[in-house]
Amino acid sequence: MFDGLISYLDSIKARDPAPRSRWEVLLYPGVLALGLHRIAHWLFQAELYFLARLINHISRMLTAIDIHPGAQIGRNFFIDHGFVVIGETAVIGNDVTIYQGATLGGTNPTNGQGGKRHPTIGDGAIISLGAAILGPIMIGPRARIGANAVVTKDVAEGQVMVGIPARPMLVDAKEYQKGFVPYGTPCSERFDPQTQQLEILRCELETLRGRIGKLIDERDAARSKPGEDRESA
Numbered sequence: 001m002f003d004g005l006i007s008y009l010d011s012i013k014a015r016d017p018a019p020r021s022r023w024e025v026l027l028y029p030g031v032l033a034l035g036l037h038r039i040a041h042w043l044f045q046a047e048l049y050f051l052a053r054l055i056n057h058i059s060r061m062l063t064a065i066d067i068h069p070g071a072q073i074g075r076n077f078f079i080d081h082g083f084v085v086i087g088e089t090a091v092i093g094n095d096v097t098i099y100q101g102a103t104l105g106g107t108n109p110t111n112g113q114g115g116k117r118h119p120t121i122g123d124g125a126i127i128s129l130g131a132a133i134l135g136p137i138m139i140g141p142r143a144r145i146g147a148n149a150v151v152t153k154d155v156a157e158g159q160v161m162v163g164i165p166a167r168p169m170l171v172d173a174k175e176y177q178k179g180f181v182p183y184g185t186p187c188s189e190r191f192d193p194q195t196q197q198l199e200i201l202r203c204e205l206e207t208l209r210g211r212i213g214k215l216i217d218e219r220d221a222a223r224s225k226p227g228e229d230r231e232s233a
Helices: 002-015 022-026 029-045 049-063 193-232
Strands: 078-080 097-099 103-105 132-134 160-162
Touching (some): 002 022
């Protein structure tokens, strides 16, 4: 158990350069919220729902993080800062990172799949600040959800989603993301889908201008040939 705790704290230090020691990590609200959730989830599975909700309520007051006791969470889960909401039927894999203000929300129970109303998050996924992932959808392993993105459809493995509604970025994540990336997406507007679309349009415009220029040169050359022939005669 002690070795597992040390491994967990080290996994957080690997994703957050701020703490100088494991003792500091123990003071993180996300660590406290996860520890209390483990207790609440055990009580929930034992059908001690009131006690589970009581632990959940205490955790929310202490950490500003609301994790429903029914949520299933894997190893090395890291909530960076607070104000995160995780719904009852959410399933979170291993080594997942969630930043402040993110929500794993649910849909109408009558529209769920076998009662599941909240998303499933694959191993190693990163959910950036303010993102909302809604409904019983699947976020693939190593996927990145950008800041303030609203995701309502499945996300493929390694895909980067940004915008409202969230759209996949045109650049494959494998081309520039090696390992963990803080906040899920690079801090550069060249990776924004709208910027990329404008860049594509600009390139196409330049190509069309080149073709038009070439056609004009060929037309001018064709017009000048008859005059040259008469002068030589």
